[in-house]
Amino acid sequence: MADTPHVKIGLWDYVGLTPPPFGHAMRQFWSFDPKYINLNHGSFGAPPTPVQGAANVLADIIEENPDKFFRIxxxxxxxxxxxxxxxxxxxxxxxxxxxxxxxxxxxxxxxxxxxxxxxxxxxxxxxxxxxxxxxxxxxxxxxxxxxxxxxxxxxxxxxxxxxxxxxxxxxxxxxxxxxxxxxxxxxxxxxxxxxxxxxxxxxxxxxxxxxxxxxxxxxxxxxxxxxxxxxxxxxxxxxxxxxxxxxxxxxxxxxxxxxxxxxxxxxxxxxxxxxxxxxxxxxxxxxxxxxxxxxxxxxxxxxxxxxxxxxxxxxxxxxAALDFRQWAGGEEAINTYCRDLAREGGQRAAEILGTRVIDESGDGAQTLNMVNVELPLRDVPANKLDFANDVLRDRLLLEHQAYASHFYHNKAFWVRFSAQIYNELSDFEKMAEVFLKVCEEIKQAIREDVKSSPQS
CATH class of the missing domain: 3.40.640.10 (Type I PLP-dependent aspartate aminotransferase-like (Major domain))
Incomplete structure (x- = not known):
């Protein structure tokens, strides 16, 4: 087996080329469905296609001689x-x-x-x-x-x-x-x-x-x-x-x-x-x-x-991941873009939702590439918290082909937006509109349930 070049195969098609600017032009290096808005990179990650390519080549090399690979x-x-x-x-x-x-x-x-x-x-x-x-x-x-x-x-x-x-x-x-x-x-x-x-x-x-x-x-x-x-x-x-x-x-x-x-x-x-x-x-x-x-x-x-x-x-x-990051612009450039987008996107989403961001420091001291925005779901009854989370998950993934992590914390529902180099501000705006619509559906369903309950 060669030294290590096989773990970089998949990147060579891009070496020497100027990387595109951060934003939607970078989506070509991920395998997302074209209709999918991913603002949840923080949960499971997502390897760029060159990294996937390198991994696939390595997997093939292992299968050529598994004993040699594992033993030597x-x-x-x-x-x-x-x-x-x-x-x-x-x-x-x-x-x-x-x-x-x-x-x-x-x-x-x-x-x-x-x-x-x-x-x-x-x-x-x-x-x-x-x-x-x-x-x-x-x-x-x-x-x-x-x-x-x-x-x-x-x-x-x-x-x-x-x-x-x-x-x-x-x-x-x-x-x-x-x-x-x-x-x-x-x-x-x-x-x-x-x-x-x-x-x-x-x-x-x-x-x-x-x-x-x-x-x-x-x-x-x-x-x-x-x-x-x-x-x-x-x-x-x-x-x-x-x-x-x-x-x-x-x-x-x-x-x-x-x-x-x-x-x-x-x-x-x-x-x-x-x-x-x-x-x-x-x-x-x-x-x-x-x-x-x-x-x-x-x-x-x-x-x-x-x-x-x-x-x-x-x-x-x-x-391969570290190679791709170097090619794309390096650690400082990647994280400056993601941090700035998270802060700007969080403020814009809060405006659309009519709520606030959780980081009240003013200087964004608690915000890196993830930003937390309150959802307009105040006063959800305790017995409806799971229902609200389930509806958010299902509507976002099955109907709107978009996702960001949502959760209940300190008596309020929040959404955690993850900013990546393939995202732009418009992703935050579209996602906020989706959350606004789904939150209204949840509130309406809860109101109807309360009206129809025997106690009412």
């Missing part, structure tokens, strides 16, 4: 992707591994801690449900553990968040030292960018607060890579950090990066599922079939390279 070629190729990602994130290669997705990464980190009486696990009321369910299950299987959630209701300023966050950590019920657990630990799961609402958190400062309060920071950065420019994990020093590469970075779904600095690698003794290289005494077991050249001190990462037979193409598609 796989680990060296993976190592090169990890090195490139590490440079992108301001980290060391030996501290970077790839896993299926951010929820898997959360499970790996949290399930590797040994939980004892007096330990505390901190989440938030806005923690992504899949991650929070991991926390919940850990508590179910370790009832001696305490879960202490940090309440977050938006709108809320960064100054208020930081003040309340520190107060929350200081108020935790830390148990007194005991023989069984002389040094109870506190582990805090925090978001870099909340999923719903799509809010940029002051997470760097929150990591610093965790360090000052002797708390492990586990940063769910599912939306960060490809959306936050200039990440420098060595400087920020989170204890654990993970992000999806198939969302904003344009890789093929699904794949995620997990960062564990050397100081904490003794905690993470196994990936998920536990691999061939696991040993209960903590030493590495050399596989009898996978080729591993000199790992140069990379032994901790080796077990993550083989979680069992699976589709490894998404992991290697990261190369």
């Amino acid at each position: 070629d796989w680990y060296p190729l993976l190592s090169k992707v990890r090195a490139r990602l590490a440079a992108f994130l301001g980290a060391r290669t030996e501290e970077i591994v790839l896993v299926n997705n951010a929820t898997v990464a959360a499970g790996i980190v949290l399930r590797n801690f040994v939980w004892r009486e007096g330990d505390v696990l901190v989440g938030a009321t806005t923690t992504y449900k899949g991650v929070y369910k991991n926390m919940e299950h850990i508590h179910d299987t370790n009832p001696q553990l305490t879960i202490a959630n940090f309440d977050l209701d938006f709108p809320k300023s960064n100054d208020e968040i930081l003040k309340d966050f520190r107060a929350h950590l200081r108020a935790l019920p830390r148990a007194k030292a005991s023989q069984a657990n002389p040094d109870p630990k506190v582990v805090c799961v925090l978001d870099s960018i909340v999923s719903n609402p799509g809010i940029l958190m002051p997470w760097r400062e929150m990591v610093k607060i965790c360090r000052e309060e002797n708390v492990y920071s586990v940063v769910d950065a599912a939306h960060s890579i490809g959306q936050e420019v200039g990440l420098d994990l060595e400087a920020i020093q989170p204890d654990f950090w993970f992000s999806n590469c198939h969302k904003w970075l344009y890789a093929k779904r699904s794949c995620a990066v997990l960062y564990v600095p050397k100081r904490n690698q003794h905690i993470i003794r196994t990936g998920f599922p536990t691999s061939h290289q696991y040993n209960s005494d903590g030493s590495q077991v050399k596989s009898d079939w996978m080729s591993k050249p000199n790992t140069n001190g990379d032994d901790w990462a080796v077990p993550f390279s083989w979680p069992g037979t699976m589709d490894f193409v998404p992991y290697l598609s990261i190369n």
